[in-house]
Amino acid sequence: MTESHERTIRKQVVAALLIHEERLLICQRTRNQALPLKWEFPGGKIEPGESREAALKRELQEELGIDAEIGRKVASLCHRYRQDSEFELHFFLVERYSGELTNNIFEDIRWEALKNLPRYDFLEADLRLVQDLAAGKIRMRER
Numbered sequence: 001m002t003e004s005h006e007r008t009i010r011k012q013v014v015a016a017l018l019i020h021e022e023r024l025l026i027c028q029r030t031r032n033q034a035l036p037l038k039w040e041f042p043g044g045k046i047e048p049g050e051s052r053e054a055a056l057k058r059e060l061q062e063e064l065g066i067d068a069e070i071g072r073k074v075a076s077l078c079h080r081y082r083q084d085s086e087f088e089l090h091f092f093l094v095e096r097y098s099g100e101l102t103n104n105i106f107e108d109i110r111w112e113a114l115k116n117l118p119r120y121d122f123l124e125a126d127l128r129l130v131q132d133l134a135a136g137k138i139r140m141r142e143r
Contacts, residue, residue, distance in 0.1 A: 015043030
């Protein structure tokens with residue numbers, strides 16, 4: 001292992017593929033955030049001692065005001081934005097939730113058809129998943 005690789009801290013991040021009537025919820029970052037106005041999936045960093053599912057449940061409560069039923073993991077990937085900033089992202093399916101969906105932190109939120117996802121300016125880390133979802137390479141529902 002190289003010295004630079006040892007210094008890299010891999011942040012653990014979770015995100016929801018929140019689906020309703022064949023549409024996926026996408027969220028736009030605010031003008032004041034890092035990577036302003038980029039689109040992403042709701043979620044965030046895992047706190048120490050939290051499971052991935054518990055972290056995503058907490059993030060969805062904070063960001064959208066919902067109590068989500070976290071489903072199966074759909075995908076995991078690693079992405080590096082800067083030399084010392086590596087993320088391991090875990091995407092979970094969310095088909096059911098309770099509470100009123102409320103935009104608590106985003107510039108905009110939208111329900112969008114999978115085939116239309118590539119039209120949006122997504123975070124670099126999400127691009128591969130967005131392409132796979134739009135192409136039907138990832139099964140969202142068990143048949």
